[in-house]
Amino acid sequence: MKQIYKLPVILAVFLLSFLASSLSYAKEDSAKEYMIVGARPDKLFVIDIKARKVEKTFTIPDSTAPQNIVISPDGNVAYVVTNGLKSIVGIELEEGNVVFRADLDYKDDERTWNYGIDLSPDGSEIYSYDIPTKIHLDRFESLEPRLSVFKTNAGLEAVVAREFPMPRRIHLLMTAKSGALYAMGWDFYKIDVQTGAYEVAYPLRHWTKENLSQPDALAFWPSWDNNGIFSTPIYYARTDMAEDNMARYRTGVLSLDLETEKFDMIDFQGEPEVLFSTVYHPNRKIAYAAYNTLLKIDLKKAETIKRIDLDHSYYQTEISADGTEVYVGGTACDIAIYDSEDLSRIGEVILPNCPDMGATVVRMIHK
């Protein structure tokens, strides 16, 4: 797999951090749309995004840099990965009270990191992909990863309800409408949350696409809140093209429809361009991608139809439920807002006191 080293994106994408998912995309028309986002060191913001206004600010316990955020299906509780990836806390979104806490190092002498979370569709269970290390007196022992299942009503000292061994190197969890858990890692796995049985649902490391190198995709950004479909940029090389032909470096959008559980991959451009995340328009005809640039991609024609420079880099791309506004966030302290038609700048939200969002995630909810 020599070619993969040369994919320029890898040069730029030094691993960031950890983010995941929820199924709150089931939008009710009457409900109001909010954006939920974390920021350093310990802030959780509730933003009335159409009004461009931060409505509430909460404090996340034990946080220096918030990571993944998942919202309960009723939009009432945000589950946030905190404590240096070692704990999950549930913060209710009216008063900011902590209503749930699971410390992931629940076995003796462990240090355990979360590398992905999501909820069951009914919001009763939380799935945590954990990487444990046993700390002996004079040595460490790296253990196999596991999926820990907690009941969301377990309160502040949640104990694990079920646990299952998992493959290594998973970085994003997402629950389909059916309740099946999907995990993106070396391959895309489908996990039975009752038995812990898993299978490769879409091969990545083991894909067998002709004349294409092993792909590279390090997705941390949930992108399905307002469209019901997970998507991410994915990079690979055409092994049938000359090494010095830049067009051999391909960029695609890989997607998983969380209702039909169908995967799709669209190859939309050659030549290297660093992109961190994508989001589908709710109409599923257009997608947007961002990092230093913001791209509008026609999914039918499989091509980039517009590209603008952003004023700095942004990790995550999101979209309003009505599909009119595209949001880019993560990295600094501003959410930049663009018209989804012509990508003209139509607004922004600066977080109070300009705290760094780092690699936390942006979620869209309706309540």
Add this chain to the structure above:
Amino acid sequence: MKLKTIIPMTFILLLSGFLSACSDDQEKTVEVFNISEAEIQAGRSLLADNCSGCHMEAADGTFSRISQIRKTPEGWDMNIARMMIFHGLDIEPEDRRSLVKFLADTQGLAPSETAAHRDVLERKHNIIEQGADPDLMAMCARCHTYARVALQRRDKQEWQNLVHMHLGQWASIEYQMLARERDWRADALGPVSEQLGQMYPLKTPSWDEWQATKWQDMSGAWRMVGHLPGMGYMDGIMKVTAVGGDRYDVTYDLIYSDGTAATGTGKSIVHSGYEWRGAATLGDQKYHQIWAASEGGNVMTGRFFKRDHPEDGMIITAWRKTDNTDGIIKQGIMNIVPSALKVGQETEIVISGVNLSGDVSIAGAEVTLKSTSPDRIVISARAEMAGSVVLAVGEDNAVMNIYTQVDYIKVTPDYGISRVGGGGGPIPKVMAQFEATGYSNGPDGLANTDDDISLGMVPAAWSVENYNAAAAAMQDAKYAGHITAQGTFIPAIAGPNSARKYGTNNAGDLKIIATYRDAERILTAEAHLIATVQRWNNPPIM
């Protein structure tokens, strides 16, 4: 330069004979006569006092995890720093220094075991490590140098323990580039630990032999010569006085090729019998030294650099002037500045060395003696015909190149790295130093062939350009920094720059251009400079 020395071949033979004599019976026991029983007892009680809360002491006096590894002094010091930062070890600075000394003396690396990785140990800037197994480089040299790995000795199980430490310390290690397309953990615990255990095992004949070799005292007067890339040469004397425990007080008396002089004092320590570490103050500038003594203890080589700018320093060679216990010292020419002579041009030449005596001549040239001492001879010379000739001082000689013109120049390094810094942040700028060297095409009249002759450093004019179209679009040459008349690239300050596209920082991709005028001809050469961002931690072994 060819150096004639009076170290007789028989000495080398004697030494190797002596070594092999040791290795014959090393199977039974290795006598560690360089360290006294009292020192061993003191070291063990420091380990017991500071470390045994977590590291079990066995009946034979060994400590779990500690006694199964060998490291350089820097390696041990970084190890103790990790015990403090990650595991809450509380240790007195004096105990820490004593433990580093004890561990480096009893569980160090032999001179031959560090030889291939001294550039990294000496904190030379901008090192591109070559020759290591590419797979090991991908596995183990993407966060730090390969030298950090190759400067340790341990068996497979201890390499595995180290891998477990990495996996338990850095959450992202399996997800980063060069890791995520493989099963990093399985590879690291399996084949990589196996391979490292074979390449770098705990027990080696080199270390056993070095422990059985008598380690030399470094006291006495030393002759030093040095090269400051881009700047010139240094010539000096260092006087070393033992104060006990392999520690020394040192005085320095140096003169640079631009005529400036510097004096100062310092303190040094020798670890593992040959690892000279010094701190010195010359004028108001603080320096560090990381040198290695030769196995016989009469030559030292290494770097002498600014404490706050390790990238800025000279490469030195020191020869002991006074007899050591074995009575064998190097004598003769150490350095000649300049190392080449232009036809028809009267040139002053400084010859530095030890015990220089006798007539001075350059074949085919007219030589006038201007001053002479056993340390330094200054002559004025003029030659009428080009060629490689012999420069003789008494019985000693070296090669002198006489040339008619500089045919082309080259810039070193051809690929440099600088780092933004300052700007109110905690990390100083890291400069990049370039040097232009003149060449003659040699007998075949063709450039870049094996017979080309280096004419030494030439005074070039320096400029900076964008490396390519992408750099031009970002105006890198405008923002990334500037270059001085001495070829020092000074990067711009750290932090985002609102004047730049994307508000990006002052990184850049640049061409460094040297221009040299030889009579009517203008010669140019270029190098590539990556002006990049800070390193947030600068450990002793990168």
